[in-house]
Amino acid sequence: MKLVKISQTLFFVLCSLYYTSIYSQVAPEKYWIMLTDKNNSPYSLSNPSAFLSQKSIDRRIKYGISFQQNDLPVNPFYIDSIRKTGVTIINWSKWFNFVTIETNDSLALNKIYSLPFVKNVRKVAYATTIHKKKKEKNTNSVDVIFTDNNDKISKFNIPVLKKKSVGNYNYGFAENQVCMIACDYLHDLGFRGEGMTIAVLDAGFWNADTMAVFDSLWLNGQILGTRDFVKPGNNVFNESSHGMMVLSIMGGNIPGKLIGTAPKANYWLLRSEDANSEYLIEEGNWAVAAEFADSVGADIINSSLGYTIFDDSLQNHTYNDLDGNTALVSIAADIAASKGILIVNSAGNSANEPWHYIGTPADADSILTVGAVDPYGDYAYFSSVGPTSDGRIKPDVCAQGVGTWVASMSGGNNVSAGNGTSFSSPVIAGASACLWQSNLASNNMEIIQAIKQSSSQYNNPDALLGYGIPNFAAAFLILSNKKIYNIDEDENVNIFPNPFIDKLYIVFSSVDTHAIQFKIFNLAGKLVHQTEYFQLVSGFNSLNISNLNNLSKGIYILNIISENKNFSKKIIKIK
Numbered sequence: 001m002k003l004v005k006i007s008q009t010l011f012f013v014l015c016s017l018y019y020t021s022i023y024s025q026v027a028p029e030k031y032w033i034m035l036t037d038k039n040n041s042p043y044s045l046s047n048p049s050a051f052l053s054q055k056s057i058d059r060r061i062k063y064g065i066s067f068q069q070n071d072l073p074v075n076p077f078y079i080d081s082i083r084k085t086g087v088t089i090i091n092w093s094k095w096f097n098f099v100t101i102e103t104n105d106s107l108a109l110n111k112i113y114s115l116p117f118v119k120n121v122r123k124v125a126y127a128t129t130i131h132k133k134k135k136e137k138n139t140n141s142v143d144v145i146f147t148d149n150n151d152k153i154s155k156f157n158i159p160v161l162k163k164k165s166v167g168n169y170n171y172g173f174a175e176n177q178v179c180m181i182a183c184d185y186l187h188d189l190g191f192r193g194e195g196m197t198i199a200v201l202d203a204g205f206w207n208a209d210t211m212a213v214f215d216s217l218w219l220n221g222q223i224l225g226t227r228d229f230v231k232p233g234n235n236v237f238n239e240s241s242h243g244m245m246v247l248s249i250m251g252g253n254i255p256g257k258l259i260g261t262a263p264k265a266n267y268w269l270l271r272s273e274d275a276n277s278e279y280l281i282e283e284g285n286w287a288v289a290a291e292f293a294d295s296v297g298a299d300i301i302n303s304s305l306g307y308t309i310f311d312d313s314l315q316n317h318t319y320n321d322l323d324g325n326t327a328l329v330s331i332a333a334d335i336a337a338s339k340g341i342l343i344v345n346s347a348g349n350s351a352n353e354p355w356h357y358i359g360t361p362a363d364a365d366s367i368l369t370v371g372a373v374d375p376y377g378d379y380a381y382f383s384s385v386g387p388t389s390d391g392r393i394k395p396d397v398c399a400q401g402v403g404t405w406v407a408s409m410s411g412g413n414n415v416s417a418g419n420g421t422s423f424s425s426p427v428i429a430g431a432s433a434c435l436w437q438s439n440l441a442s443n444n445m446e447i448i449q450a451i452k453q454s455s456s457q458y459n460n461p462d463a464l465l466g467y468g469i470p471n472f473a474a475a476f477l478i479l480s481n482k483k484i485y486n487i488d489e490d491e492n493v494n495i496f497p498n499p500f501i502d503k504l505y506i507v508f509s510s511v512d513t514h515a516i517q518f519k520i521f522n523l524a525g526k527l528v529h530q531t532e533y534f535q536l537v538s539g540f541n542s543l544n545i546s547n548l549n550n551l552s553k554g555i556y557i558l559n560i561i562s563e564n565k566n567f568s569k570k571i572i573k574i575k
Contacts, residue, residue, distance in 0.1 A: 204239025372401025
């Protein structure tokens with residue numbers, strides 16, 4: 001994790017390098033007013049409850065995180081003095097000590113620049129032109145390819161696993177994206193995100209206040225609130241549908257159609273992204289939204305956003321910027337991580353574009369960057385690649401981002417599927433909430449490490465998939481300090497639950513990729529259940545045997561048959 005003071009210094013140097021004289025400009029719209037200090041502030045680190053919620057304070061105490069100077073709010077006297085010049089204040093950042101303003105008055109800008117506590121003024125967005133963003137530019141826009149119609153599905157050769165039930169949840173179309181990472185294992189253990197708070201930073205949450213897929217979130221008080229950092233006071237439910245779809249991947253709940261990876265978590269819905277244009281101001285909005293998420297005690301931030309190329313080419317990033325220390329938004333992501341928040345961010349969808357690398361803040365070193373795979377677990381052609389410019393592995397992990405099921409823009413109980421790392425990121429963020437709920441003693445970096453270690457390419461990462469596809473059943477065992485047996489070497493596996501009711505999970509590691517089969521015998525030696533052959537992956541495997549309701553209560557023998565092994569374990573059915 002980087003030193004915040006050094007990062008901030010780098011940022012202010014950048015501001016000076018990019019600074020263009022405000023006196024020669026007419027009617028630019030939005031600016032960062034960089035401040036010199038926080039002197040004579042009414043706030044004090046000895047009284048953090050004046051600017052942080054108790055949940056935020058508790059997080060710091062729990063994980064031994066000290067209160068820092070950048071926790072102090074911007075001096076309200078400075079904000080008021082800037083406001084009195086007649087400009088409109090949009091937001092302000094305590095981590096970077098700037099105020100974002102909007103004005104067409106060059107005289108007001110001159111007054112601001114002459115204030116003794118103003119260090120610099122930087123133009124960060126224009127008023128003259130509104131550019132529609134290119135497809136999958138920085139919000140990783142949804143590419144809806146089909147709806148819940150099996151005829152359409154077959155044309156795209158997308159596997160849709162629709163079973164009558166999977167454990168305690170009927171995931172419907174979402175089963176593949178949930179089960180690919182063994183998040184259903186955590187759900188069946190009873191970890192569904194209860195008590196965890198996820199802040200969703202996005203471009204808007206169109207109609208999320210009325211759609212059936214979110215009914216349970218509203219009925220149970222799981223939507224904690226909303227904020228718009230692009231247009232303060234604006235209704236985020238009238239803006240882009242992108243965040244609505246992202247939210248549905250985590251918190252959606254329509255049994256038989258779509259159930260998210262964290263259906264019981266709490267959510268803050270924060271708009272930091274302006275879907276109509278692409279300027280540097282959005283990196284500042286992201287930082288301010290992350291500061292708010294920290295102040296209200298969010299445990300996790302999901303950000304399906306990224307920044308590379310802007311409408312003003314002078315603001316563009318270069319590949320050399322992808323060192324985790326240069327872009328403001330990447331520095332902000334690492335500051336948020338230093339406060340104990342787990343940041344999950346999409347890698348980007350630019351693999352087939354001239355800029356084919358990940359974006360920012362995906363390059364930040366203390367966050368979990370998520371790329372995309374297809375429903376079969378293969379690399380998605382569009383998923384942005386690494387490494388970072390300083391040679392670090394990115395993306396960190398991957399999840400389903402092709403044919404990922406989301407709430408449909410058509411409303412009602414409808415679901416649709418689309419492509420994008422925007423959708424693989426919340427798959428992982430929701431699962432991370434469940435994993436963290438299962439082991440609250442772990443901090444954010446330990447959760448990230450367990451997820452990486454559980455992934456399919458942990459011992460051989462690359463620039464496409466990073467450490468690979470996580471196995472959250474294995475991550476749970478890693479955090480629980482339980483041994484994960486190698487089935488090729490040991491006659492042992494982790495079986496959960498045992499005793500069981502209607503479903504068994506078997507977790508183990510494997511060097512080979514051979515097939516494996518399970519047979520269940522009663523004590524009289526009669527075969528009562530057998531599975532098809534499962535193809536193993538090299539690394540951690542979590543397989544399940546379901547539909548065991550018809551077995552009578554009693555003791556059984558589970559026979560495990562692989563190419564190299566044939567051994568048995570006692571299992572008990574209790575109901």
